[in-house]
Amino acid sequence: MESQNCKVKQLHPVAVVIVPLPAQGHLNQLLHLSHLIASYGIPVHYAGSTTHNRQAKLRLHGRDSQSLAKIHFHDFQLPPYHSPPPSIDISVPFPDHFTPLFEASNQLREPISQLLHQLSQKFSRVVVIHDHTMTYVVQDVKLIPNAKAFTFIPISAFTMFSNTWESIPEEAKPFKLDSNDIPENMPTNEGCATKEVLEFARKQIECLGFESGWIFNTCRAIEGKYVTLLDKLSSTNKSQIKHFAIGPFHPVNIENKNSENRHQCLKWLDEQEKGTVIYVSFGSTTSLPDDQIEELANGLEQSEVKFLWVLRRADPNDVFEEADRVKKAQLPEGYEDRVKDRGMIVKDWAPQLEILAHPSTGGFMSHCGWNSCMESMSMGVPVAAWPMHSDQPRNAVLLTEVLRIGILVRDWAHRGEVVKSSTIENVVKTLMASEEGKEMKKRAAELGESVRGSVAEGGVSCLERDSFIAHISK
Structure with missing residues (x-):
């Protein structure tokens, strides 16, 4: 019997979608990560508000401006929101004027969900890397069979581990720490954020649980002990979460160019x-x-x-x-x-x-x-x-x-x-x-x-980056 020739749709292997929180420190880290991933030849889509994508590009330093052409920017409009000017009250150090912006950013869920569905039709796999506090926005990744998510942790492994360890009741701690793992007299988290921002973060964390791994902008040369402790904590919880320490995301060899355009x-x-x-x-x-x-x-x-x-x-x-x-x-x-x-x-x-x-x-x-x-x-x-x-x-x-x-x-x-x-x-x-x-x-x-x-060829971060890229590409 003569075989029937069917036209099979050829999908590209993998695309990465980056979803940052609209605050400078978060925008910057994830834009540098976008460049790192793009350097492996993987298409990278950076999805955020029109204003904050523009801000991230304008303030990017340490890279050739032409490198931005390798990244696909998706500019979405945020709904109107009332924003007070920044406070200069020393008793309220957290910039609470950001709270309306963060809450408005939840409205990005629908356009980003549409973007993920569109890309899932063109690529064999879609990998979403989202800020820890943008989990609500990307949760529809669960509905896409060929998509998976990784959570970017925008803080140090040391701070992440100490916060997590502190939240576990003494009788439920799964292992003992060495005396020098966490210094004595650690500062409390009191005063670090307003109750409104803590509530926003809590709602984001409640949405977690579908991610395949956590990504840190750190390297084992700095925080190897704390990445290992996070791994140990995950294994005792029977969690499948993998921790990837693939930083620093930014370039580390900066040329001191003597050009007219220098600041x-x-x-x-x-x-x-x-x-x-x-x-x-x-x-x-x-x-x-x-x-x-x-x-x-x-x-x-x-x-x-x-x-x-x-x-x-x-x-x-x-x-x-x-x-x-x-x-x-x-x-x-x-x-x-x-x-x-x-x-x-x-x-x-x-x-x-x-x-x-x-x-x-x-x-x-x-x-x-x-x-x-x-x-x-x-x-x-x-x-x-x-x-x-x-x-x-x-x-x-x-x-x-x-x-x-x-x-x-x-x-x-x-x-x-x-x-x-x-x-x-x-x-x-x-x-x-x-x-x-x-x-x-x-x-x-x-x-x-x-x-x-660590980021030179054969260095520990370089090898861990290669491992991460292999992990999302297979």
């Missing part, structure tokens, strides 16, 4: 001696009140250490439309003239990766957002840790007590107090001009070498 602060750094500048920046979600800005300004001046200070208020929800609603940070009168010979103040967005990679940068005063932590560690820069909210207090413990590559500016228990200029002066001098600081710099430099080695 002015990089040209200023070119003129400074190696390792003499402390870089001061508190990320995109922190607004310091004017009295704290004055104390910081005076502390930097009194230290007589060279500094590069990015002085901005927290991002509004729409950095393109709402920027004029945000009150500008004010310096003491005549300050910039007084410090012009050894300090530079940047009042717009700054290329942090390039700053941290610059030979003149010898320290980083940071809020300890995980993005900034990973960037400073990969560049071998020690940290003056000044946590503000969220996961930052525990990230600061990882840097200062576990890895011993930094010093605390302010203990979390005193988060509601203004840090005095004398404290800031002492911290800067310790980090930049003391024997203790030299030891921190040495450890930070060694850790930086280990991190950069």
Whole structure:
């Protein structure tokens, strides 16, 4: 009998869909991850709001802008929502003006569900990598037979493990920890977030359970112990969750290109001696009140250490439309003239990766957002840790007590107090001009070498990336 020739639809092997939370630290990490996955020749679709996709692309540093052409961006409109301007109340450090935006982002469920169904008709497999706090939006992946999901954990493995371990009743803990696994006097999570944001996060976590693995922007050179402890915890729960430590997501070899388009602060750094500048920046979600800005300004001046200070208020929800609603940070009168010979103040967005990679940068005063932590560690820069909210207090413990590559500016228990200029002066001098600081710099430099080695060919992160790509491609 003559065989019938049927036309079989040929599907491409695999596509990856990235779904970030619309906040800068989350957008940035997942855009860097998109580049990593695209480098394996896999089509990557980055799905978010029109405004925040634009923001992520505009602020991407460390990569050639042409690399964005390799990623498919899907721009969706969010419904209208009321957004108050960022708060500068030191007693409420969490940027609660983001809450309406986060809740509005739940409306992305339908358009992203449609996107997943469309891609499932073209590819043998669709892999969704979604932010931990965007689980509600991607839950329809369960309805697509050839799709699977992986959850991106936007915090450190150390903080994730310590939070999880703390939530388990003492009598139900499945194994014993070594005495040095979690430092004594860990900061509480009290004051790290508002009740509204905690409720938003709780609802997202309730939707979890369909994911095939967790992805961390870390590497075993930094947090191998805590990734292993998370694995151990999963195995005792009979969970099938795999943990992939495939960071750092960002490039680690940054060329100091001498081009006309370089930011002015990089040209200023070119003129400074190696390792003499402390870089001061508190990320995109922190607004310091004017009295704290004055104390910081005076502390930097009194230290007589060279500094590069990015002085901005927290991002509004729409950095393109709402920027004029945000009150500008004010310096003491005549300050910039007084410090012009050894300090530079940047009042717009700054290329942090390039700053941290610059030979003149010898320290980083940071809020300890995980993005900034990973960037400073990969560049071998020690940290003056000044946590503000969220996961930052525990990230600061990882840097200062576990890895011993930094010093605390302010203990979390005193988060509601203004840090005095004398404290800031002492911290800067310790980090930049003391024997203790030299030891921190040495450890930070060694850790930086280990991190950069981990993503080189044959390195532990490189091998784990290959393993992850093989896992999603089979």
